[in-house]
Amino acid sequence: MTLAGPAPAAVDPGQPVDVLFRDLRTGPDGLGSREAARRLGVYGPNELTRRQGRRWPRELLAQFTQPLALLLMLAAALAWIGGTRALAVAVVAVILLNAAFAFAQEMQAERAVEALAAFLPAGARVLRDGRPAELPARELVPGDVVLIAEGDRISADARLIRGEVSVDLSALDGESVPVSRHPVAGVVAGSPLEAPELVFSGTVCTAGEAYGVVTGTGMRTEIGRIAALSQRDRAEPSPLETQVRRLTWLIAVVAVAAGAAFLPIGVVAGLGWAAAISFAIGLIVANVPEGLLPTITLALAAGVRELARRGAVVKRLSAVETLGSTTVICTDKTGTLTGNRMRVTRLWTPGGERDPADPRARELAAAGAYCTTARPALGGTAGAGDPTELALLELAAGLGVAVPAEERDRGRRALYGFDGHLKRMSTLDDTPDGVRVHTKGAAESVLPCCTTVARADGRTGPLEPGTAADVRAAVDRYAAAGLRVLAVAARPAGTGAPGDRAAAEAGLTLLGLVAMADPPRPAVPAAVAAAHRAGIRIHVITGDYGPTAAAIARAAGIGGDPPRVVPGDRLDAMGDAELDALLAGPGELVFARSSPEAKLRICEALRAAGHVVAMTGDGVNDAPALRHADIGVAMGRSGTDVAREAATMVLTDDDFATIVRAVDAGRRVFSNVRKFVLYILAHAVPEVVPFLIFALSGGAVPLPLTVLQILAIDLGTETLPALALGREPAEPGLMDRPPRARGSGVIDRGLLVRAWAVLGTVSAALVLAGFFWTLWRAGWRPGAATGPGSPLHEAYRTATTMTFAGIVACQIGTALAARTEYAALRTIGVFSNRPLLGGIAFELVFAAALCYLPPLQQVFGTTALGAAELAFLLPFPLIVWGADEAYRWSRRRRGPDPGPVGTFGPESAPF
Numbered sequence: 001m002t003l004a005g006p007a008p009a010a011v012d013p014g015q016p017v018d019v020l021f022r023d024l025r026t027g028p029d030g031l032g033s034r035e036a037a038r039r040l041g042v043y044g045p046n047e048l049t050r051r052q053g054r055r056w057p058r059e060l061l062a063q064f065t066q067p068l069a070l071l072l073m074l075a076a077a078l079a080w081i082g083g084t085r086a087l088a089v090a091v092v093a094v095i096l097l098n099a100a101f102a103f104a105q106e107m108q109a110e111r112a113v114e115a116l117a118a119f120l121p122a123g124a125r126v127l128r129d130g131r132p133a134e135l136p137a138r139e140l141v142p143g144d145v146v147l148i149a150e151g152d153r154i155s156a157d158a159r160l161i162r163g164e165v166s167v168d169l170s171a172l173d174g175e176s177v178p179v180s181r182h183p184v185a186g187v188v189a190g191s192p193l194e195a196p197e198l199v200f201s202g203t204v205c206t207a208g209e210a211y212g213v214v215t216g217t218g219m220r221t222e223i224g225r226i227a228a229l230s231q232r233d234r235a236e237p238s239p240l241e242t243q244v245r246r247l248t249w250l251i252a253v254v255a256v257a258a259g260a261a262f263l264p265i266g267v268v269a270g271l272g273w274a275a276a277i278s279f280a281i282g283l284i285v286a287n288v289p290e291g292l293l294p295t296i297t298l299a300l301a302a303g304v305r306e307l308a309r310r311g312a313v314v315k316r317l318s319a320v321e322t323l324g325s326t327t328v329i330c331t332d333k334t335g336t337l338t339g340n341r342m343r344v345t346r347l348w349t350p351g352g353e354r355d356p357a358d359p360r361a362r363e364l365a366a367a368g369a370y371c372t373t374a375r376p377a378l379g380g381t382a383g384a385g386d387p388t389e390l391a392l393l394e395l396a397a398g399l400g401v402a403v404p405a406e407e408r409d410r411g412r413r414a415l416y417g418f419d420g421h422l423k424r425m426s427t428l429d430d431t432p433d434g435v436r437v438h439t440k441g442a443a444e445s446v447l448p449c450c451t452t453v454a455r456a457d458g459r460t461g462p463l464e465p466g467t468a469a470d471v472r473a474a475v476d477r478y479a480a481a482g483l484r485v486l487a488v489a490a491r492p493a494g495t496g497a498p499g500d501r502a503a504a505e506a507g508l509t510l511l512g513l514v515a516m517a518d519p520p521r522p523a524v525p526a527a528v529a530a531a532h533r534a535g536i537r538i539h540v541i542t543g544d545y546g547p548t549a550a551a552i553a554r555a556a557g558i559g560g561d562p563p564r565v566v567p568g569d570r571l572d573a574m575g576d577a578e579l580d581a582l583l584a585g586p587g588e589l590v591f592a593r594s595s596p597e598a599k600l601r602i603c604e605a606l607r608a609a610g611h612v613v614a615m616t617g618d619g620v621n622d623a624p625a626l627r628h629a630d631i632g633v634a635m636g637r638s639g640t641d642v643a644r645e646a647a648t649m650v651l652t653d654d655d656f657a658t659i660v661r662a663v664d665a666g667r668r669v670f671s672n673v674r675k676f677v678l679y680i681l682a683h684a685v686p687e688v689v690p691f692l693i694f695a696l697s698g699g700a701v702p703l704p705l706t707v708l709q710i711l712a713i714d715l716g717t718e719t720l721p722a723l724a725l726g727r728e729p730a731e732p733g734l735m736d737r738p739p740r741a742r743g744s745g746v747i748d749r750g751l752l753v754r755a756w757a758v759l760g761t762v763s764a765a766l767v768l769a770g771f772f773w774t775l776w777r778a779g780w781r782p783g784a785a786t787g788p789g790s791p792l793h794e795a796y797r798t799a800t801t802m803t804f805a806g807i808v809a810c811q812i813g814t815a816l817a818a819r820t821e822y823a824a825l826r827t828i829g830v831f832s833n834r835p836l837l838g839g840i841a842f843e844l845v846f847a848a849a850l851c852y853l854p855p856l857q858q859v860f861g862t863t864a865l866g867a868a869e870l871a872f873l874l875p876f877p878l879i880v881w882g883a884d885e886a887y888r889w890s891r892r893r894r895g896p897d898p899g900p901v902g903t904f905g906p907e908s909a910p911f
């Protein structure tokens, strides 16, 4: 294990707090920024140093020990023993090239995934120069005073000095029941992990808020000591990679069987053993698709990189392909559909809506502002905390009743934080009017806690049923306009602080309602429409009030007009069968006042029905649903660390539209993988059919292609165009089709038919036509001798060169055809994939070199082709491409494949 920085300072976190402050040369207000910078230099960054050193030699070696490489080595050894040394050398070259290529691709893929960390820096809130500041967690130093709040992953070991938190220590002790942590003045007794006043790096705060002084950073933390935790996880192969690995094996087995079968046939047809063996080996080497897997891994990695640029950071390569098959998106409302920038637009107090200048409105605003933990925007700095609270602070500031955050925090006697189940929050505050309880939350949650109301004349009166009905009517009116409504209540604390939450939140006086606007993000309606065209259904699952959620959903285009709302209590009362039936219906739903558990339930029901579910979430309680969904989506800006860790994808801009863009990218990557698989499979037919003809004719037709020519195609001319197909832009209509079925293979019957029956067969026919035309013109008839020394030998060399060049020409047509799966080439433009044009140019230069450079002619058995031959080859690409164009046209006429979940597709959905 390496330790960053100099030897650790001998600070024992177990000493009494004042001694600890002295030893760490700090205080309750933390460090100054200059001192912190100095300490950062001394202690080093707050990071875990990776234990493992260089891994690349091992990974490079692994390329040579994998089964396909071993198979090729066996082939090389056989060729050497069989006397065809040139072939043995060629095969070894293939092995080396392949290993280098695969290694480079895998390294590049890994780097792409590792680079993602830079998109998601861990942050920490600290007091620097006595003021709160947000910093990258790597800049924390011993002596810093940090703020720890619900949902944070704690980024250093610390001793608590104020507040109280619940902490999940499972990263350290495997125990996932959260434990309470709070300051204790004296010496820490017993094991540090059990000490109530210590918190540790790598653990998670599940509730509450507290300040702590940092006692250890980086490797000098409990987690740093558990060396095993700093080891990296081994990445799971994605289903796509597993599928392709299996396919590669299948093809390898078929190739070996074909090679073995060719041996006796070749000998009987008069080839001689040495030639037959070399041929069988060539057939195997050419057809084993060694390069497929690394190429696919690289395509996925390129997808990951592109997604990150578009604002969606995915943590696993496999997420890219899952994204493409998403059938349902479950999204929350605040911050994802809306901009999460709240602004109070209406104030209501018993008696009616109030003008901001009204004294009752000011009283309401002041109480709301007390009941907050957020910090308002000051000078140039942005506000920090819940946007709902920031809106209340802004309102109070606007009405001139703001309390500075420091004063508010200093006077705070108790905090009963916002609870997603209770849907309210309360504080006990020292105010100029004495100690008061302040409560704010959902109206239906706060109203039952109230016994009195603040009347228009400033006096307090009983909460009559009529007033309660007025409150509900006002809430509904505001909610129908899409406003978020909070009820605010207060009362004098009386003598002595109430002991528990229930006591604090009883007998309150209702002050009124605050309604705030949070309109949909501008890009959302278009993204919703795009998702609908792509056959994706969207359900909204929100903690907000039904009518508010329905109004926002309608504005975004979700769920029709009016959207169907399922309130939380109805969902809770519903059995599983009823929920299944509800979700199986055609429309989209708005689940309002829902709990985090509801998310998990809905997610499970959808998955059980065969859907591929993308689910958003931002709180601690959302983590189980995020883990359970096919794609858990967390918010990079507003979400908690816990949600970000549970998620598969993190949106750096929190925008719903980014999810739809990610689905688009996922579909594109998957369809591009299919494109180059199609291209690579297609050439097998024109390569194998000539041999069949040679074998079936019993040698009356000479071999149309030499083994080194096959290798030159498969390992030379083909490579760059195949790679370039992986870079193809999205095909028009890709997002107008229903999602592909869960688990449907990258290679299906349709792809094989197209590769072998259409592209392959047309190519084979053309290639053979070229071969026979050349021989025939020279006077060859079946059975005539073509071996060295025979009068027809030169014509035979020209004919095999024609076969070689013919395959190259046909593959150009195949490459152009493979660019789209349904659409016509003209809709994307012939010149829109520059790398492919470059790849084709390379292919032509490579083939020309083989035909025209004398040293290469020697090795590959080729000759220079004349004008007549070239003219014969010229239409090949057009014919192959044209045949496929006709095939795609007929597929388009038949219409797209049906969607995976028969109950809905763009046609049957209600939008």
Ligand SMILES: Nc1ncnc2c1ncn2[C@@H]1O[C@H](COP(=O)(O)OP(=O)(O)OP(=O)(O)O)[C@@H](O)[C@H]1O
Residues within 6 Å of the ligand: 331, 332, 333, 334, 335, 386, 388, 389, 418, 420, 423, 424, 425, 440, 441, 442, 443, 484, 485, 486, 541, 542, 543, 544, 545
């Ligand atoms: N900071 C807060 N203090 C008190 N009450 C709150 C606070 N934030 C929200 N509420 C109340 O609780 C309700 C539910 O809020 P919650 O945060 O669970 O959902 P949300 O953010 O509106 O929805 P979403 O799940 O779409 O993000 C709100 O409608 C509001 O009435």
